[in-house]
Amino acid sequence: MTTYAVEATDLVKIFGKHRAVDGISLKVPKGIVYGFLGPNGAGKTTMIRMLATLLKPNEGHAKVMGYDLGKEADKVRHSISLTGQFASVDEELSGRENLIFISRLVGYSRKQAKLRADELLHAFQLEDVAKRQVKKYSGGMRRRIDIAASIVTSPELLFLDEPTTGLDPRSRNQVWDIVKALVKNGTTVFLTTQYLEEADQLADLIGVIDRGKLIAEGTSKELKSSIGAGSLTVHFDDSEELKKAQNIFISQFEQEPDINEQDISLTVMIKEHAKAAKAIGELANTNVQIKDFSMSQPSLDEVFLTLTGNVQDQEGGDSTNE
Amino acid sequence: MNKPSAIEEILTNRTRPKSPPAIQASATFAWRALLRIRYVPEQLFDVTVFPIIFLLMFTYLFGGAISGSTGEYLNFVLPGILVMTVSMITMYTGLDLNKDIEKGVFDRFRSLPIWQPSVLVGALLVDTLRYLIASTIMVTLGYILGFRPEAGFSGVIMGVVILLLFSFSLSWIWTMLGIIVRSEKALMGISMMFLFPLTFLSSVFVDPSTMPNWLQKFVDINPITFVVDAVRTLIHGTGTNGDVMIVIYISIALIAIFGPLTMYFFKNK
Structure with a gap:
């Protein structure tokens, strides 16, 4: 068998x-x-x-x-x-x-x-x-x-x-x-x-x-x-606060966070949830004013993107031909 | 939502029945082809209208010029036109298959544990039935117009039987092409390219002895000529075993060559 x-x-x-x-x-x-x-x-x-x-x-x-x-x-x-x-x-x-x-x-x-x-x-x-x-x-x-x-x-x-x-x-x-x-x-x-x-x-x-x-x-x-525990996104009221937080994030996560100017938000990919909690605590300790924060599970979309390194494109020529 | 459980209930049987024997599988595919005709009866257009048009057209167009009278010509030309018409109709076998394959249902057939040629044999059996319809219509119309077979009814039957054998065998060529040629139009073109010269440059319409020498040579080796001669002699009672045997050999050769080739392409498409 x-x-x-x-x-x-x-x-x-x-x-x-x-x-x-x-x-x-x-x-x-x-x-x-x-x-x-x-x-x-x-x-x-x-x-x-x-x-x-x-x-x-x-x-x-x-x-x-x-x-x-x-x-x-x-x-x-x-x-x-x-x-x-x-x-x-x-x-x-x-x-x-x-x-x-x-x-x-x-x-x-x-x-x-x-x-x-x-x-x-x-x-x-x-x-x-x-x-x-x-x-x-x-x-x-x-x-x-x-x-x-x-x-x-x-x-x-x-x-x-x-x-x-x-x-x-x-x-x-x-x-x-x-x-x-x-x-x-x-x-x-x-x-x-x-x-x-x-x-x-x-x-x-x-x-x-x-x-x-x-x-x-x-x-x-x-x-x-395989691509981490997900991502942490923090929103701020103004870009002053965002700047301060950015430096803290760099030291905490040893990576450059993605900045979204319109939303006034920072996003970092995280490996463990504990680290995220610690970073939020650090923001509070240094009196950085945050509007809200959210954690998200990685989606398979992100997995796919990370793995293939390219956007899911609709290349023609489907493999069903022949 | 009761559906999943309804489906679970009918899934109890995990042992498959024994695969059907080749004949049952072929008959099942033939049944499918018959059902398709029932839904689209226009499919029979070629085997009903073609014979009528061809017979009327050629008898009255050439009759007077070639034999002096249409009545006499009809007796000579009917066996020929019969062979020509049915040979032409065999081409549709390939066209239907080509359309059918494109749709993808063949993937399912090919993944079933059945005698694989049954897919094609079943379809060809029904096509042979179509050829029989065409033959019957033509002979009947011929009879009304004054066609009198010298060997009587049994001669006609034997002539038609030998023609059906040849057509079934010839169909394997179109079946093979139906599998390998990509578009219906291309297939139509290829079929016409062969069928037109082969049917016209034969003994269908005139006695080959009236043709120039070089053309006679071609006509003499044209398989259609052999079939026409065999059918003509059977119908008019002058047939010898030799005429018929040649057609049987040609038919066996066609199946022996194009049957395996067709199956090769069918399996490896």
Whole structure:
């Protein structure tokens, strides 16, 4: 028995001259949600397509549910399900027909397939639109039928490629609930997302990918603490006081605080909370008048920025092409 | 919010049924193709209207000039136009597949533990049914216009069967191109580039012995000529096993070459 759902070693995928995935190694323990976080074009979809046996890696190898991706592709396919980013069901058919169709393909008899389709439609609250063509579904319904089609038989490992991109908050929450239910039932979920909040909310383990490389990995807590405990912001009534405080901060934190002239505020990144408390105390001791102060947890956004050193840009050329 | 629990309830089954045998998988894909036709019946336009237009057009356009009378020409040209029309229609197989692949649902098919060619075999089976519809319409219309097969009904059936075999085999070329060519327009261009000369520069419309020598050489090695000759001889009872065998060999060769190639590109796209 392996304890890992995915064990990838130095996977590389090259499209022309572009190294879409550039030497990624990762291990995903069974039974968790692994969040693969990165901007558009970072290589998330390419990675998922390799792990789901759709693309052959140029270099490296991987085991999925203990089976070798290259030599035992069929066994891998037995253990996984893939919900792609776009149209992972036939838009021309109705929701019910799609589910019967997939059920037949996984090996159910005609009668069982119909039963299974109706069960799924009921559980995913799609009974009302069961006979409507999928292309007439709303975004949220689309996503639900996509996922329903992926769990016709409960997969041991489910790949979800950007499951909530473009969904309204309510539909997004529904998808999140579905993911949580799946994991509770023992399915391992490997999802890609470009939303930090989503990784934060759902993923037990987060891998951050940028330009084809895995640049950080850890729980959301670990990732956040890797850049410190957060930040301290102090507001002042006038810039005189700000000047005095600035000097105190420099000696206390041994770093230059960010100054916001409009707000008349100072912000410093802090490593431990105790230090922040001490610095505030120091301001009071030296009679610096402060208006208010606030502490903030680092957001994954900040983590992302710190790690990649660049603003999350919307580079075109999404990795789904080819 | 009762939904998560509703979903948990249906997740109890963690063992998958056995993967379906190749035939069930192919039949399931064929079922999908039939459902799609039900939603968009216009898809049948090519197999219903093409045969009618082609037969009327060529019979009355060339009949008088070539055979002196349209009635006589019809007997000669119908088997030819039948082959031409159905061969032309095979091109749509590739076009449909090309559109289908672009949408991404193929990713799901390819990640399922099924006999992979069933995706394409299923679609091709339904296409063969489409070719049969086209053939039936053309022969029926021909009959109304005065076409009389010399080998009778059974000759026509045998002719159509051999044509369907050839068309099914030919479709693998378009299927392969449908997978590797990026746009529908490009695919259309490529298909036309081959189909037009191949169908016209053959024995479809006229007896090759009336052509200049160099053209005869091309016509004689054109696979369409072989198919036309086989169908024509079957329909008019002059057929020999040799004519038919050549078409069977061509068909087997087409599948043997383009089947694996198609699957290679399908798996490695």
